[in-house]
Structure formats: C-alpha cells, structure tokens
Amino acid sequence: MADVALDPQNSNPKELFGQGVRAYVLQDFDTAVKAFSKASELLAAEHGSDVHDSLGDVYLYYGKSLLELSRKESGPLGDGVLKNVEEESETEDVEENEAGEEESKPVNGETPKTEEEDDKPPAEGETDQKVEESGSSEEKKEGEETEDELTDLQVAWEVLELAKRIFTNRGTEGKKNLAETLIVLGEISLESGNFTSAIEDMTQGLEIQKTLFGNDSRTIAETCYKLGGAYSTNGQIDEAIASFNSSYEYLQNKITSLKKDEKESNSEEIEELNGLIPEIQEKIADMKNLKTEIANKMTSSVEDETAPKTNGSAGASSSKQVNDISHLVKRKRKEDEAKEENPAKRPSP
CATH class of the missing domain: 1.25.40.10 (Tetratricopeptide repeat domain)
Known part of the structure; x- marks a missing residue:
C-alpha cells in the first residue's frame, strides 16, 4: 500500500x-x-x-x-501498558546494575574509596559542584517527564x-x-x-x-462490539454478554435487510457480515464460559472456607468435653488420696 x-x-x-x-x-x-x-x-x-x-x-x-x-x-x-511497565522495571534494574558496577570499578585508574575516605569532609568547591550536578540532574528528569507527557x-x-x-x-x-x-x-x-471512563x-x-440509525445499523453493531470489549476488560461479564448479543442482533438485521433489497452489489457485504458473525458468537461463548468458571471457583472457595471452620468448631467442643472429664477424674483421684491419708476414717476390719 x-x-x-x-x-x-x-x-x-x-x-x-x-x-x-x-x-x-x-x-x-x-x-x-x-x-x-x-x-x-x-x-x-x-x-x-x-x-x-x-x-x-x-x-x-x-x-x-x-x-x-x-x-x-x-x-x-x-x-x-504492560510493555511500558516492563520497560521501566528493566531500565531501573539496568541502572542499578550499572551503578553497582561503576562503584566497584576504579575511576581513572584509582581504586574505589573506602568507608573511612567517604567519612572525610569534602574539599572546598566539591560541595557546590555536587549541588550543581544534582540540580542539573533534577532539571533533566523534569524535562524528560514533560516530554513523556506529550503522548499520541x-x-x-x-x-x-x-x-x-x-x-x-x-x-x-x-x-x-x-x-x-x-x-x-x-x-x-x-x-x-x-475502563470506567471508556464505558461512559x-x-x-x-x-x-x-x-439516528435503525435496528439494522452496522455502525451501532460495531459500537456494541466495542462496548462489549470495554465491559469484558472491566470485569463486567453480564454487561459484556448483553453488548455482544446486541452487536450480533444488529448484524443479523442488517443481513436480512440486504437480502430483501436483492441487489447484486449487496452480496459482497452480506458475505463480509457473515464472516463477522462467528467472531461475535465466539466472544459470547467465551464470556459465558468465563462466567461459569468464576461461579465454580467462588462455590469451591466457599466450600473450602466452610469445611475447616466446621471441623475446628467440632474439635474445640470435643476438646472442651475432654477437659471437663479430666477435671472430674482429678477430683475423684484427690478424694481417694484423702481417704488413704486419714486412717481414722478407714472402715475397721
């Protein structure tokens, strides 16, 4: 082209x-x-x-x-979006690695400074130089951010x-x-x-x-399809299914209108629209499957959370009963020991 x-x-x-x-x-x-x-x-x-x-x-x-x-x-x-995030992360990693390598490498043939040397006060003029370098670095970053803001x-x-x-x-x-x-x-x-602003x-x-348009508008069918994509991206599955269904209905109405017109020039458009139908049907099927999958996961999650609580409660109750029984056993044992220690209360032979 x-x-x-x-x-x-x-x-x-x-x-x-x-x-x-x-x-x-x-x-x-x-x-x-x-x-x-x-x-x-x-x-x-x-x-x-x-x-x-x-x-x-x-x-x-x-x-x-x-x-x-x-x-x-x-x-x-x-x-x-993901690419930008990954690139920023990779850039930060590279900068950190390069900074580490620069610190370990000798500068102009000199060995790296030790901690004792770093503790020494800077010579006259060095402080002002560092402030100027820091200021120019910040100005450079601000300039870069301004340029980054002007995206397409x-x-x-x-x-x-x-x-x-x-x-x-x-x-x-x-x-x-x-x-x-x-x-x-x-x-x-x-x-x-x-996504919220997109849907609005x-x-x-x-x-x-x-x-402005009728119920067989191809323009509306396209808009419904785009809206369905926005809903699905935002996690609104039911709304996405409804939008994709509307897109399907508008296209079917358009095909019916073109067939009634019986013009030879309509055959190409009918063929083109028929080629779009399977894609929309696939979107609807994907959304329904996703909805079922989410429902199954939620049910499974609820069952998993409920089961341990029931067992734990039963275990706590059972443990309490054992403690009560142990308490009774201890009391009985103390009474028996008291009787043995007091021979006057023993029955005469």
Whole structure:
C-alpha cells in the first residue's frame, strides 16, 4: 500500500485535510497526523480560535489518526501498558546494575574509596559542584517527564475534546459526529486503562447513535462490539454478554435487510457480515464460559472456607468435653488420696 506524499510547503488547509483523509483510509497514519496537525494550525490561526466550527472534522480525523498511530506503535490493547511497565522495571534494574558496577570499578585508574575516605569532609568547591550536578540532574528528569507527557493518546484526547465542544454547539446537525467523537474518546480511555471512563463515553455515544440509525445499523453493531470489549476488560461479564448479543442482533438485521433489497452489489457485504458473525458468537461463548468458571471457583472457595471452620468448631467442643472429664477424674483421684491419708476414717476390719 503506497504512502501519501505530503507537500511540506502546502499551506492550504482544505487540501491538507483531503490528503489527511486519504492517508487515513490508506492506513498511512503518520502522514495523516502530519496533515491534520498542519491543517488545524492553519485554520486556528485563520479564524483566531481553536474551537471554530471549521475545525470540527479536522480534529475528529486528527484524533482518530493519533489513536491508530498509537496502536500501531504500541501493539494491541493492554500490550502497550504492560510493555511500558516492563520497560521501566528493566531500565531501573539496568541502572542499578550499572551503578553497582561503576562503584566497584576504579575511576581513572584509582581504586574505589573506602568507608573511612567517604567519612572525610569534602574539599572546598566539591560541595557546590555536587549541588550543581544534582540540580542539573533534577532539571533533566523534569524535562524528560514533560516530554513523556506529550503522548499520541494525550494529544488525541485534547483535540477530540475540542471536537466534542464544536459538534455539541452544532446541535442536531452535529449529533452524528458527536457520537463518533465520544466513541473514539472511549477507545482512547480503554487504551489508557481508564475502563470506567471508556464505558461512559461509549455508552453516551451509543445512545445518540440509536436516535439516528435503525435496528439494522452496522455502525451501532460495531459500537456494541466495542462496548462489549470495554465491559469484558472491566470485569463486567453480564454487561459484556448483553453488548455482544446486541452487536450480533444488529448484524443479523442488517443481513436480512440486504437480502430483501436483492441487489447484486449487496452480496459482497452480506458475505463480509457473515464472516463477522462467528467472531461475535465466539466472544459470547467465551464470556459465558468465563462466567461459569468464576461461579465454580467462588462455590469451591466457599466450600473450602466452610469445611475447616466446621471441623475446628467440632474439635474445640470435643476438646472442651475432654477437659471437663479430666477435671472430674482429678477430683475423684484427690478424694481417694484423702481417704488413704486419714486412717481414722478407714472402715475397721
């Protein structure tokens, strides 16, 4: 698939937007991001506002391109987060190992300092030098953190929030794009691990779509599928099953509508939709199996916790009874010993 050539000298926002859309369709997300970024800057400067109505569509495609670019670079959902954590852990381990090696190695041919030498007060000028080095190191870390904050997902979130404001101001005409913006915001939250926010945004977008499309909408089917994935990731199994079932129903309705239309051009779409059905059915089956597995584990856990308590209680009761019997035996034994020690009370032969 050929990449889209972007003219760096082009200052026409309309042309840049068109090139960006083409690049997005061709999955050349890096070029798309560059085109939409430049187009948005030019339009904002032209109109003197970053929430001008003309920026709505540009922001929406800009956010979608950034999301896809982030997915492309980070991998599937979840892998990016785990990868970052592992990389940070590995980096810390490497830094600790390198620090240990540097301490054990001689510096400029000199042997490492002993504890006695470390206890000696620093020479004049050394303290100031260390403070300066410490300050520059902290400034460097702050700079690195600032750079790390500017991720593709964060920029996508910011531009989509602007798009959300623009489409909300459009009223009824902006509902379709507003719904799509909310769903993409939900996908960004899902990628970032904020599952509750993802579910809220996707649900809000889905409710708007239901007012715009019929019960055979492929768009709604796709949204229900995404929402099902968000629910399953958040551990809401019943809600996930319901969402996947809704996606299945909308696709079945779409297939039925296409068959009634009896157009030759519909055959390819029908075949494509039929290919999606097994995947959704598999998701539903997986969720049901997971639900059964969780229920079985909970039942087994309750039984395991109940059994030791019953045995322990019985054992304690039994032990108490033994102690009581032992107490009685001891009393009897003391009485017998008292009788033997007092011969006057013994019966005469």
